[in-house]
Amino acid sequence: MTPERWQKIQQVLARRQPDLTVLMERVHKWHNFSAVLRSCDAVGVLEAHLIPAAHGIPTEDQNPSRHTAATSGSAAKWVGLRTYPDTPSAFADLRSRGFVIYAAHFSHKAIDYREVDYTRPTCILLGTEKWGVTEEAATLADGHIVIPMMGMVQSLNVSVAAAVILFEAQRQRIQAGMYDRPRLEPALHQRLLFEWAYP
């Protein structure tokens, strides 16, 4: 552990946002799952949430690639992951912790993702690669958001959609000064500092 590394860990923990997260509903491809976690890390998400598809949490073996392993794979070390057996239990847990849940989902009631106030406790719900957000989750969500599509293809890659929304949240939170002061409880900060520094 170099002093620079210690410094870096402290700095990153001081910017972690316990009240910004994603809920992935059966995202199952490793390269998407790991790219989402990597973007989460970059905007300061403390913990991500997953309702795993039938075969479980995505792993590298399903799509072996040394590059993926070396880069995005490592984000899983820095972003916690909570899993749930189903959509209602995920919603119940997130709501009990104060999150407003926006489904990234095409529907007649969807609004432009830039209209949302992401400085509030916010969870972005992302749907599975081929079929998108389930009916059940769309109904439960507090609102639907879309990234405007100007082209022929109907949807974006799920990790791309996640990132575009998360970096809008980052923009709003930079502006609101939310990365300028520590947001974690001191006890949690200390515990994570220890876990990250001495794995």
Place this chain on the structure above:
Amino acid sequence: MTPERWQKIQQVLARRQPDLTVLMERVHKWHNFSAVLRSCDAVGVLEAHLIPAAHGIPTEDQNPSRHTAATSGSAAKWVGLRTYPDTPSAFADLRSRGFVIYAAHFSHKAIDYREVDYTRPTCILLGTEKWGVTEEAATLADGHIVIPMMGMVQSLNVSVAAAVILFEAQRQRIQAGMYDRPRLEPALHQRLLFEWAYP
């Protein structure tokens, strides 16, 4: 060809942005390459640019997956692709057509990607997965831009970085009314209409 389809193609062509593009420097993984094209389609990029890695233009076979084929694969139909043997020839061609080229690249002179005016003719240069933008390209570029990273991992997935920048460009161009009036020469519009409608 249904009337709705014809309508859709007309609408998309009316929003194409001939003066917004990307240059991928040896991006070689199919899932990244196809996700970049898909985001290009979504923000109205007319043609994308690629300096292929040694094994050529990325193809699905390198990473077979029915989902990828069914979805992102199709963006290649709607976004033109120009390829170049090397970086200087790509720069020469893009410059001759009036593009300002920003390298998405970590360096001491990099500025926040949100500070750029993307309503000007803009090309975003993206680096290869593991090694990033080459020295040569970084030197040739008109400027360097970065997406702020608040976490432990040093960089984003390349298709994610591309999308975050392209959707900032889209935001600026929406605001400037650049999707509200056709931007293509009538002759080109007609030619593409024909090609897209009767492939």
